[in-house]
Amino acid sequence: MVRDTAGVGLDRRWILVGAFALPLLLAGRGATAGEALGVVSMDLLITELMLTLGVAPLATPNVALYRRLVADPALPEAVRDLGPLAQPNLDYLRRLAPRRILLADWQAAGLENLAAIAPLMPLPVLAGREAAIAHGEDLLRLVATLLGEPSRADAPIKECETALLHAAATLRGVARPVYVCRFNRDGRNLSLFGGRGMVGDTLARLGLANAYDGRVNGFGVTNAPLLRLAERPEAVIVHFDRGAETEAALARLGRSPVWNALPAVREGRLVRIPVVYPNGGPRSVTRLARALAATLPALRDV
Numbered sequence: 001m002v003r004d005t006a007g008v009g010l011d012r013r014w015i016l017v018g019a020f021a022l023p024l025l026l027a028g029r030g031a032t033a034g035e036a037l038g039v040v041s042m043d044l045l046i047t048e049l050m051l052t053l054g055v056a057p058l059a060t061p062n063v064a065l066y067r068r069l070v071a072d073p074a075l076p077e078a079v080r081d082l083g084p085l086a087q088p089n090l091d092y093l094r095r096l097a098p099r100r101i102l103l104a105d106w107q108a109a110g111l112e113n114l115a116a117i118a119p120l121m122p123l124p125v126l127a128g129r130e131a132a133i134a135h136g137e138d139l140l141r142l143v144a145t146l147l148g149e150p151s152r153a154d155a156p157i158k159e160c161e162t163a164l165l166h167a168a169a170t171l172r173g174v175a176r177p178v179y180v181c182r183f184n185r186d187g188r189n190l191s192l193f194g195g196r197g198m199v200g201d202t203l204a205r206l207g208l209a210n211a212y213d214g215r216v217n218g219f220g221v222t223n224a225p226l227l228r229l230a231e232r233p234e235a236v237i238v239h240f241d242r243g244a245e246t247e248a249a250l251a252r253l254g255r256s257p258v259w260n261a262l263p264a265v266r267e268g269r270l271v272r273i274p275v276v277y278p279n280g281g282p283r284s285v286t287r288l289a290r291a292l293a294a295t296l297p298a299l300r301d302v
Helices: 012-028 044-052 063-069 090-096 112-116 132-146 150-171 198-205 226-230 244-253 257-261 282-299
Strands: 039-041 100-104 120-123 178-183 189-193 221-225 236-241 270-274
Touching: 039 044, 044 063, 044 100, 044 132, 044 282, 090 112, 100 132, 112 120, 120 132, 132 150, 132 198, 132 282, 150 198, 150 282, 178 198, 178 244, 189 226, 198 282, 221 226, 226 257, 236 244, 236 282, 270 282
Parallel strands: 039 100, 100 120, 178 236, 236 270
Antiparallel strands: 178 189, 189 221
């Protein structure tokens, strides 16, 4: 689908970019590893999209961060680690000799020195005024086109839309508003998700009311004190499980009078779900929809 371009989605300009890029990447057509394509990804979402399409990048920065924040699709062990996201190892990248470097458009100014190693292709990862799910699907189509396999986007997009429909049916009748958050290790602050970001858009598509309706940044998230969870006492609190970080946060929260006074905590309306990348594409949306459908119906009468 082609949509209007003033910050509301991918337009003909990006479709043409994909078409002109095809001759550079077709040598790896059908490959299941970025090494054959020579494509490096500098952004978590772009890496997720490539893996969703069954193509691993040759290399990406901060492999551990991808595995902690995104996790699924899994990043193969063969993918090279370029080091810190803001300061990738240029010597190592030069030795890898990539044919193309994909990066988020907002990264382009800070990473323009990479153009001396390989051609850069900035991609519009922020949805702007467009609904995040539709933007992610368009972006997956664009990446599939850049990789020379446009049809590879069809199955994951269909899976995403099917998961949303099934989850919405399962969640029908869940009337309580829902906070979706990530607890900070300090046990005093948290990240709240809302607006038109991926999490907020997924809640809307599932027919769930977002308990947080305040301002968010371009990624659909804001940092907030714990007390914000008291604004909707009837709400369910859903939080992402980030392993040791979440365990440390919950240990501190358990000693907090504010936390223990929250109705959702006292009444058992606290839901822990596997980590999902809150800025992710169709695969992350699919996982979030399924996680909510698997947990929230049990709280209908709580």
